[in-house]
Amino acid sequence: MDRKDIVETAHEMADAARRAILPLFRGTTLATESKQTGSFDPVTEADRAAERAMRDVLMRRRPDDAVLGEEFGEKRGTSGLTWALDPIDGTRAFLSGTPTWGVLIAAATDTGPVYGLIDQPYIGERFEGGFGAASMTGPNGARRLTTLGDRSLKEAILFTTFPEVGTEAEGEAFQAVSAEVRLTRFGMDCYAYALIAMGQIDLVIEAGLNPYDIQAPIAVIEAAGGIVTDWSGGAAHLGGRVIAAAGRAQHEAALALLARFA
């Protein structure tokens, strides 16, 4: 596996996605005008333009790899490597103008992601992990990513995107963990996974995820020292109910509470 080429390709894809998305974030003149006639949806337009731009990079650089994208589905490959692409994770955040959506890019084998990248184009932050290293670049420059490590639930900060989480049972399971932690916060989409990798928070618990929602976060968080599984402690790269943790202590304590509902 050509690690250097995988990493370079991912960055080139993220650069291309930035160029496609940023002109549509927070309504350019064009988008604003068209919104008034109701004929133009800047979120969908940005989503599609970014995935097209990323697929173009892949077709040119790595035509033998498979692709699974949120907007344009599956493309088969022969190399054994599949790219999972979510051009805008957090379309409702994007629509609302909050800078907490992201571009997700992961390269995976059958057993899970080997490399992942989370990009926030407006802030200019990029988080990456895989092949034994995790790092970020942003307004304050570059630095390594390391999770908080073990803390008790009593000390822990927990995130999810919206309070309902998923089904009623999934919401109750989340509440069981939320009741035990120091602080619960909402509304961050993929940015919450980056916060675990940065050593800022302890847990993200979500449900109903697709593979392309979680493969990049898995690669980044695991390379930073964290753990990502499903609610039963199994592999999470196919999506569904997911828990990401800064350390084994938080992971085990939260899994024990989720198990009653899983």
Add this chain to the structure above:
Amino acid sequence: MDRKDIVETAHEMADAARRAILPLFRGTTLATESKQTGSFDPVTEADRAAERAMRDVLMRRRPDDAVLGEEFGEKRGTSGLTWALDPIDGTRAFLSGTPTWGVLIAAATDTGPVYGLIDQPYIGERFEGGFGAASMTGPNGARRLTTLGDRSLKEAILFTTFPEVGTEAEGEAFQAVSAEVRLTRFGMDCYAYALIAMGQIDLVIEAGLNPYDIQAPIAVIEAAGGIVTDWSGGAAHLGGRVIAAAGRAQHEAALALLARFA
């Protein structure tokens, strides 16, 4: 009233607050080391350092003005102008590492704010409004701020910081509005008010606010064409239960629903 001096003073205060806060955001080495011994709280430290830095600017430039700050209380003045300062609005966001907290600076007379500034130091975004103009600077440069104007609740995007909102009755009132809108989102603190001014969202509804939490948002949103009142339609600059709206249509429709609880 020397408008130019008020604006320049506010920017100098915001610059000073940035310098005080940014080294403590997301844990410098110092903060991280000290956190491990439990002897150092970077949020409180940043909050106090930023308010001290802002008060120093005021003492030097405008010693006759009054000050009301979150951390160091009231200082009387003789000019008739009072500065309301919240050095970090969104301390829980700051603690969690999300870039959605802000520095709030407002200059007010007895009848309310005449100028306000919302600063997000990490992203490098600054929103200001008053004296007939509203504008922002950020990663994409400078632009004027204009709210969305009138939309129906059915089209509206509603924000608040946390799902409970306040008391049980306040939470029910919020739910009454939330049930009628297109999208409800959480977790943004003062950044949500900036989103109204930017023309991204329609409503922010909160309760239990202090004067220094809301005076800067009032000035910015009103200068951008929006409306900020309490839940009865009265003045909001003393805090409490607050509703901010992008246009009269959303404001009236939401007030009608809140009135049952107000």
